[in-house]
Amino acid sequence: MRALLVVAFLMLGAASGFTEAQVRSDYQVQQEFEAEYRSILEAIRVARTVVECVEIDSRLIDLELNYREYAPMLEKALYPDGYDGGLTKARGQLDATKEKLNVIEDQYVQILQLETRVRTLATEVDSLSLLNSTLLGELQSLRGQRVKDKRAIDSLSAIVIRLRAGMRDRDRMIFAMVDSLFLQYDKDVSAMTDAERQGIAARIERRNVFSSIRQSVDDNVRFLENTSLSGSDFREISREQRDFQSKWAGLGPKLGELYIDSKSRRAEEIAAIDTMLMVWDSKLDTALWRALNQTFAERDIELPPFTSTEQFLLSLHGYLDAEIRSASETRDGSKYLRYEAFADSLWAGEIVPHWLPVMRERSLLTDDQISAIESKIDDWRSQVSPPSMLTYFIVGFFLVVVLGVLYALFRKKKPKLPPPQAPPSTN
């Protein structure tokens, strides 16, 4: 009975892991460990610089971390040194190489700190990528259900907030990681030796820099396709996108120089990332126009749909012209209410503070175009506004003056009566 339970447990364990990925055999794990271990020993043998020693140190730490869960199996499987013995042996050889190269400890520690940062950031980028993928999946699923109840909407909002924070952090970390990689060499790529170029290229591969950048752009595009955002959200997202673009503009040429003489496909991939960034940029504009259409529709302002600056201006000017015409022909109070709904509530309340800044920043609207719209809104106002107090005052003043003049004239035209005669005296 106990044995059966053990089998059930082992099979359940195997099956649960199995549903997610194919189970790796112990032999495969051992082979992979041994391949990396042999490669590290070879790197120790040929190491000539401090940076290479730091890189090897870091690879040993990675090896230990990545295979920690298999340590008991590997301890028995690796013959004759075992797992711990093998790592100790490699570290001993690395120390001997450092000694041989007269590595200055302070310099070593400084570079090691940068490499530790690279490793930490790489781990965080990986875990954030995983989290972001899960959240994007949840977001798509919730949007697919077209949720209506408050709890689901709250949950959707919470996902969007977490996702945005996760993507922002990941983007920042990728570039910080690459910065720390290049900083260790303390020189331009053009001044690097071939060995140094190969070394940094290998480390870029090992930290999945290219796939992280691609993943990041992909996730940002998917996010834009699956969320409805407000104008102020767009402002932040647009800044993040521009920030990403400018960091890539700094990094791309460095990477290009690194792979310029190599036969690696990475040179083509750099161009592909440039294209992906352009797609991201245009998707951001598309999402912005979509959300702006939605904003007008939610306020019952019926504009013909627009997907570009020209279409937007055409729709808006058309709407304003029609309203101005209608205001001059209508005599009831509804014309003022329509003006108020557009100008005070939507334009001044939402478009001006939340949408115009991002549209200006993204060069979707110029100041002249905005002035032209606002001047038309002023025309509309003049058609619908009730007279001001000053007008009443001036009209009242003129009335008083006119009445005064009339009164004066009326008094002048009155005929003079003869003075009264004194009564005759009786003496």
Added chain:
Amino acid sequence: MRSFFLLAALVSLSSCTSLVLRPVEYAWPVERVLEVDGKGIIHDDRYMLTMNVRPLFYEETQDSVNVYGQAVRIIRDNAGYYYMTAKGFRSVYIFTESEGAMSLSSKVAVSEGPMRDPAFNQRQPYIQLLNGSNAPQMLNADGLVEEEKP
């Protein structure tokens, strides 16, 4: 005197047959993947094992000629049984050691079709058989171990 020798012989014989050393761990931590040479032989340096596997291939495929370069996967469980299989096999063969030979203890049918990517894991007290994307199976010297039905 004669009875003394008889008694001494009996005592010595009984002590020989009853001496048992326990526990013994025969288990290999990880399977060995051994390539068949041109003579149908596999050899393992770590466990100092050399054997002819032509009969094994003949039993499975009825072909003992085209065996050169094939990879035989072999693992030993804690009780000392050897489990052997190879890519394209439908069965796992369980052997015990005998004098200068390996004797088949049981042949366990594990797959309806030829296995594409078999591998053994040591999962004491069992041997786990993986086969690509198929669900893992548990084995012992008696054959497949079924999961307990609730």
